[in-house]
Amino acid sequence: MIAKRTRILGAVAATIVITISAGAMTATEAIKERQKEMEGVRDALMAIAAIAKKEQPFDAEVVRANAAKLAGHLEMAEKMFPEGSGEGEAQTWAKPEIWTDRAQFDKLMSSSHQAAVDLQSVTEAEALGPALGKLGFGCKSCHDLYRLPKD
């Protein structure tokens, strides 16, 4: 009970800190931050993809750890799209629809996050492909709608 209350308090505190810092953040900082978080997502994904490509042997712990890392980075990235951060002094490929279509953006973000959480409980090699596919579909759907193509 106490542990639960502490966790909730912790979460509330973290949300407040993030809200304030995101509020105080300049657009340029937000752009750089979210790109850094997305790089973290990609690195973790690459580590799991190496197993799916059979370049590395299946290891449930490697999958779990990287999926957890991925979920964390994704959660942070989602918070780095505050209003008004569509343009800044850093180059960004974020489309303005993120902010005009916010509910759909958040929905896709949270379903991708859920896919990353589900990926953490994969314990067999056969289950990796479908779980990873679900996550990849989330990445694709969101990027196709809300990220500009780049060379």
Next chain:
Amino acid sequence: MFFRAKPLAAALGISAATAVILFVVLTAARPSGRALPAHDPDPSRGEVLYHAGGCISCHKASDTVGITGLPIGDVPFETPVGTFWPGNLTPDPETGLGKWTAEQFVDAMTRGVSPDGRHYFPAFPYTSYRIMPVGDVLDLWAYLQSLEAVRSQPRTPDIPLPGLARRGVGLWKRLAPGREVFRPSPEGSETWNRGAYLVNGPGHCGECHTPRNALMIPDQSRPMAGGPHPRGEGTVPGLLDMEGRGRYSGVSDLVLALQFGETFGYDKLSSGGMADIQMNLAMLPEDDLHAIAEYLLKLE
């Protein structure tokens, strides 16, 4: 003065009339009326072409069912010119292709002419499909005919002056260089040739990856060089020397990218519509993906 003005007006009138007649003649869309060669259609080969072309991506039923649904064309295609409604490709007699003949389908695919004698807007990429041999178009036709017939909402495009614009397309077709039916190059391997065909014909990759000139005609002196996105958002990557630029380490790497895209961390394979394309390509036989990858990585 009075005597001079009259012949001048007459001359002007005649020139204007000639111009109008010339415009009408030059921009008319006529069915070819050509007889089709004998062909025993193979719907399973047609299905491969259907996925290679990613037909479903433009002709999808809804964003929710996406590429897993039937190609009834109920999602508008937005372009800087206006909004287009892609056609219903299922055999529904009223709203789909149910009453079409094979000849009419070949005319649409390779000449961009509708059964009622109008020009299709080149948002429908017949400019690429025209290099498909008639037999392949008929295989695709056989596959589409095998689909379940579904009724869709008939709609008209939302663009300024559609009648005149369609005539303009007729003029544009005359300006755009014609493309011959694909012939394998003796210099390339069988795989390379298959890749060249899939990429430039049904795959219509050049529609976005080849830059267009001021008349929106693909600049064939710079094939696959990349450029502004035709939907007006961002940049389409060039496909030249992808290995040298470190995009892919080789054929098997690119095959995995085409099969799995972002699922395997291939970050470039979404955005600008590419996610749908990749998911369509994932349905191709692996041999065809190898062919595409081999051809693409040899582009310089």
